[in-house]
Amino acid sequence: MPDHLPKDRAGLPEGERALQEAWRAKYAPEVKELIVRREVPSPKLTLIIISYKAKDYLIECLQHARGQTAALDVPFEILLADSGGIEHLRPRSAPLVDVELRLTDGIPLNAARNAAIAWARGEYVAFIDDDGLIAPTFVEVVCRVFQDPRIAAMRGRIIPKEHPYFCTLAGHYDRGDDMIDDVLATEGHMAIRRGIYLETGGFPDQFYGAEGVYLVYRIARALPDMRVVYVPELLMRHDYFDSWENFIRKTRKYRGIRREVGALEPDPEFLRYLDAYLARRKPQRPRTAEQTVALGLLKAVRWGILRLPAWAVGQP
Template sequence: MSGDVRAYSVVICVYTEERWSDILAAVDSSRGQSLAPLETLVVVDHDEALRARLAAVFAAAEGVRVLTNAGPRGLSSGRNTGVAAARGEIVAFLDDDAVAEPDWLRHFDAAYDDERVIAVGGRTLPVWASGRRPAWFPEEFDWVVGATYRGLPEGRVRVRNVLGGNASFRRTAFDAAGGFATGIGRDGGRRPLGCEETELCIRLARAVPGAAILIDDRSVIHHKVPPARERFAYFRARAYAEGLSKALVARSVGAAKGLESERRYVTRALPAGVARGLCDAARGRPGGVGRAAAILVGVLTTACGYAVGLARSRGGTAAFSHGPAGPRERAAAVPGGGAGAA
């Protein structure tokens, strides 16, 4: 780290009291960082009972603020609310059912010594409710449960986009590109949509030529996988929703960039995964055939979702809002004006 000390705002978006203990653990892991954040912002998604309960718990906690999502229901609006209120030079995002390792922010920070770096993501490890990965569940599809998947590059490397539950951005990134698109991603509905961070990173790369987006796999969080998400039914539902989400991303930023990384993943990582599963089956290892079959089903289901998403969007008009677009909007959201680097 350089001599300059960068201030971090950690944003944790929450929406249900069912995750109460998880939320407390996430906040504790933020406050326990070896590089202490300036603040931890807990953004509640239109649940007054949860907001009041959290506000009472953290009333005397230094550096913790409980906020209400200022936009429409959904994760993107919650994140945009956190960005608008944040006072740190760097805004980091942590899932409400995840725990960050103590050096999570410190590893992020090392990358920001390079002024070209505008966003840094980390590695997310799944914590299975059953205590172990289901034998049929391929590592290539760990994105289904919000974790880092086989096929992503290792180390500290440049990528197209970070994964939203374990990511950080310079505040200037939102000045340049706006916030998370509220027409993409989870909005409280039943279908597990996503990809809002992908769309933002593509817009960001266009808005700031020469900017670098990195993943550093030393910045580790541990993300809980509840029993329902260990089931094949959820695997299929999430894969289908991912296809729908990719269609929205392609509509917003174009298919060339919207599917750039996915083409490499489908043509390289997934065939290797199928071959690995079949080899395991030939050697008598459990789950090999199941993993190979799950990859094939996952690809076909995602492709189906993408086709349906494209068909739905034909002839329609874009309905994306990109949240806070610059310091003027932030100043209106934060009493006393916006703070942080411009």
Template sequence: MSPDISVVICAYTEDRWEDVLAAVASVRAQSLTALETLLVVDHNATLLDRLTREYRRTEDVRVLANAGPRGLSAGRNTGIAAARGAIIAFLDDDAVAERDWLRHFAEGFEDPRVLAVGGRTMPAWESGRRPVWFPEEFDWVVGCTYKGLPPGRVRVRNVLGGNAAFRRTAFDAAGGFATGIGRDGDKRPLGCEETEFCIRLTRARPDAVLLIDDRSVIHHRVPTARERFRYFRARTYAEGLSKALVAQSVGASKGLESERRYTTRVLPSGVGRGLRDAALGRPGGAGRAGAIVTGVLTAAGGYVLGSIRARRGGAAFSVLPVPSASSAVETGGPAEDARSTGGEGAAA
């Protein structure tokens, strides 16, 4: 018998209105029916009001206001607190899931040792195709599965939060996602909150198994602004800052365990392929090689600066318990009430 699965989607801007509707529709079209879809709105009263009206008569979709500080981590924690399922899956608000996405997740949880299952996230380039200079080894820059991850269903250190499912007991054991480390609307594109959580989880539960199953596929929209080299540099720099916070929390040996293999094996191979393509006159080869080198250097720079800030006490994040279900505000009443619960709040 398949477990009940709640799906959490966090939304923060009306600019993604059509994306959010498509994400919800893809969940409702799953071959394994979700128990519910929880739309958590991150401190945006107008969007909260609009989504409440959109799904007022839809029994399997609930709209909530983020009950914590601004940001993706607190939004997810709000969804976890309100969820009724034994499994809680997360989907990005600008992604659509393939029909068997949840079914493959559920298969992974047939093993009681498994506490998390991640999937494969494919880029949907707004321009219609991948920029010729953009290396597949850096698809994580746009929130997608990158070249270098092993194929099939394999055990991993951490899953990627925009396409993953967890047992509820994982949050009972390790608490919620850390605030102050992940995404916060349109601010600097930080990340790694799921990395920190997964490492914390396996410390709390050393017997836990975390998997990636590349049959659980979603398609993640990549807007034109994120196809530009300027964003590439900003995101790799922010990743370095985030990794410094993770290393501060869990130690560099664990916090950078997967990254060492990535930088010593995967990336040099990518540079070699790029240079070979350039020598053969293939478009984009030199650009991909250069982008890999730039990405490594900017991430390293962010890590160094983030480590200095962390040692000086100028950068930190908080791990809070998942809020109680009563604090996850559901906007089932009139729109005026929804607006009062979803007003702009202070940033974390």
């Protein structure tokens, strides 16, 4: 259990404070150490980066998080949740973060996210993939969109970092140029009111996929007058896959995700909600001829990978 807790933000509602205490009690066994490197008084926003066995890309991610245009106007904190395997990066990451939460090695991603939320202090919280590069206006856009009290959460637009053709498989990355109602299908590039995240239960700890759809389903049931939106100005550069090895691993891991989610959360109403989302999930922006060809080739390769035995593609 951490022995140094930063002060709660000013004006923390009592309901959120009670939920915070319950969440901290629940996830305390997963916290090995909490290090406050710089305490930001009453942060408006907490940027959360979950990292496990990261490489140098984590440093670039943190540099983009630190270099925000709103830095002089909006108090925000950067919370790095360390799930293990990034010890070699700590000398360079330490100056770029405000709070380090060192967790049980290899803790499931969503459990790590929930633990981080328990110790985040912002009125708003955002999750950022540790290999994603947010735009310098990220904090500015989040705070502007949340000025509308009807908006519970938002997800942003993702554009390729270095591998545009791999990204053709991610039709949900770019939903066009207009703000529309959507689900949190980019869990590593989203923002939400912290109180709402706590109130609706957050991401299920054991989910691997569809956790953003599940959270929006819970928000819609508990707070039907609130909106979850896609915000095109909220930009991040990220590659859906960055290598053929990564492509093979994730292709096999995502296989049967609908069945696995159904086993973890058999609520038929949620499963209908998930199926409806999957049926309508189509890219908003027309593809170029090159992108269409790349997509066809990648789908063919994926079809073959899913039909090969695990040993043939070097997977356990």
